[in-house]
Amino acid sequence: MAQNQRLRSLPSVDRVLNAPELSGLVGQYGAQACKLAAQGELARLRKALRDGDGDVEALVSGADFQGRLYTAVQRKLAAEFSASLKPVFNLSGTVVHTNLGRSALPAEAVEAMATAAGACNLEYDLEAGHRGDRDHHLEATLCELTGARAATVVNNNAAAVLLVLNTLATGREVVISRGELVEIGGSFRMPEIMQSANCILRETGTTNRTHLRDYENAINERTALLMKVHTSNYEVRGFTNSVSGQELSQLARENGLPFVHDLGSGTLVDLVRYGLPHEPTVNEALAEGVDLVTFSGDKLLGGPQAGIIVGGRELVDRVRRNPLKRALRVDKITIAALREVLNLYKDPQRLSSRLPMLADLTRSAAEILALGERLLKPVAEAFGPAACVALTECNSQIGSGALPLERLESTALQLTPIAEKGGKDAALQLLAGRLRELPRPVIGRIRDGGLLLDLRCLRDEEEFVAQLREVV
Numbered sequence: 001m002a003q004n005q006r007l008r009s010l011p012s013v014d015r016v017l018n019a020p021e022l023s024g025l026v027g028q029y030g031a032q033a034c035k036l037a038a039q040g041e042l043a044r045l046r047k048a049l050r051d052g053d054g055d056v057e058a059l060v061s062g063a064d065f066q067g068r069l070y071t072a073v074q075r076k077l078a079a080e081f082s083a084s085l086k087p088v089f090n091l092s093g094t095v096v097h098t099n100l101g102r103s104a105l106p107a108e109a110v111e112a113m114a115t116a117a118g119a120c121n122l123e124y125d126l127e128a129g130h131r132g133d134r135d136h137h138l139e140a141t142l143c144e145l146t147g148a149r150a151a152t153v154v155n156n157n158a159a160a161v162l163l164v165l166n167t168l169a170t171g172r173e174v175v176i177s178r179g180e181l182v183e184i185g186g187s188f189r190m191p192e193i194m195q196s197a198n199c200i201l202r203e204t205g206t207t208n209r210t211h212l213r214d215y216e217n218a219i220n221e222r223t224a225l226l227m228k229v230h231t232s233n234y235e236v237r238g239f240t241n242s243v244s245g246q247e248l249s250q251l252a253r254e255n256g257l258p259f260v261h262d263l264g265s266g267t268l269v270d271l272v273r274y275g276l277p278h279e280p281t282v283n284e285a286l287a288e289g290v291d292l293v294t295f296s297g298d299k300l301l302g303g304p305q306a307g308i309i310v311g312g313r314e315l316v317d318r319v320r321r322n323p324l325k326r327a328l329r330v331d332k333i334t335i336a337a338l339r340e341v342l343n344l345y346k347d348p349q350r351l352s353s354r355l356p357m358l359a360d361l362t363r364s365a366a367e368i369l370a371l372g373e374r375l376l377k378p379v380a381e382a383f384g385p386a387a388c389v390a391l392t393e394c395n396s397q398i399g400s401g402a403l404p405l406e407r408l409e410s411t412a413l414q415l416t417p418i419a420e421k422g423g424k425d426a427a428l429q430l431l432a433g434r435l436r437e438l439p440r441p442v443i444g445r446i447r448d449g450g451l452l453l454d455l456r457c458l459r460d461e462e463e464f465v466a467q468l469r470e471v472v
């Protein structure tokens with residue numbers, strides 16, 4: 001068949017849409033989406049024929065072409081209308097993984113999100129019968145848990161930092177140590193945030209050592225505030241010096257300047273209580289005399305994406321009045337979830353069993369090992385001749401920049417491909433790719449020529465095993 005003939009043999013969009021085989025599709029997805037899908041598929045075929053694509057030429061000349069075309073349209077629509085955000089098994093070994101949605105939310109939070117989805121009193125005072133404030137749902141709890149006088153919440157911690165800087169330091173200087181000019185993964189860099197907030201960065205000290213006199217020398221008539229940033233995702237070791245929050249608070253007070261601390265992860269409880277390494281708490285920062293603290297809702301707090309600002313009443317009110325606050329505000333779904341998570345903190349004794357993020361971080365090495373021992377046989381059977389499966393010790397990390405040097409003892413399933421067609425790396429990538437294609441994708445990490453599945457965050461054991469049958 002010549003190219004022209006093949007092109008002419010393609011059916012019209014209407015004929016595809018009216019085919020009895022596709023009769024249910026219009027009812028399911030609507031006429032417009034079906035038409036676009038059919039047009040798209042036909043356009044793709046037309047282009048491939050013009051380009052002389054041999055496979056498509058054979059397809060179009062084949063006896064079952066129409067059937068295949070209908071299936072392609074059907075698949076296109078199914079993919080388009082399927083959920084884009086899929087649940088995955090996070091076996092990466094990083095508990096709070098930004099690419100995997102950070103903290104898993106507790107059931108209470110999920111339920112509250114559904115409740116808030118309809119019309120609700122987001123900004124409505126039910127008692128008075130007039131307009132209310134969305135911060136009202138969270139402020140009292142945040143104050144109770146942190147010891148702050150006032151609190152407000154925005155879209156994420158990057159937004160919190162931006163808003164605070166823009167409110168307190170537009171067109172003026174912000175003094176910050178050169179050791180704390182952090183970059184957080186995915187384009188949050190302190191100097192750039194300063195620029196976006198319309199402030200002038202006034203760096204002081206050196207990368208490894210900053211002294212109180214450096215801050216004193218940096219202060220001038222253009223200074224708007226002193227800032228400290230928690231170096232969450234790295235640590236400067238060796239010949240180092242930094243100035244404590246306490247000393248900086250005092251210096252700020254002597255100069256009539258506000259002092260702001262970006263804590264990053266910002267935990268509300270001392271993690272040492274749960275056998276984890278110490279991470280500065282919001283209460284500690286406030287006790288040092290900081291005027292405003294900013295931190296994330298979805299790092300070590302274990303809640304939804306949010307940025308929390310706590311501190312003195314007057315400064316928080318100024319932050320709230322900034323028109324940018326309107327642009328950065330949180331929605332009702334976030335407020336609903338965050339309130340439930342914060343309420344869990346009122347009972348620290350049960351927190352580690354009720355908050356999924358903390359439950360994963362505190363899961364005992366013995367429990368994870370026992371899980372590995374139960375899984376070894378079914379997983380080895382599922383991979384049969386494709387991969388060797390063994391149990392191995394590994395270290396999980398907390399993630400999201402929190403406590404970057406601390407490691408948590410854990411156990412992993414180690415998968416090593418047997419056939420190494422195209423080389424070891426290619427075989428490993430193929431294996432990792434297959435796991436990502438499962439109905440609930442499994443995300444591991446590659447180490448020492450094997451694919452590690454860290455079992456720390458694996459909770460749905462049966463579902464995990466059941467779907468592995470589809471893997472080989």
Ligand SMILES: *Cc1c(COP(=O)(O)O)cnc(C)c1O
Pocket residue numbers: 156157158159161182184188229230231232233262263264265295296297298306307400401
């Ligand atoms: C993570 C982090 C941020 C950004 O927080 P997001 O909630 O991800 O926007 C800002 N500052 C520090 C120190 C951080 O660790």
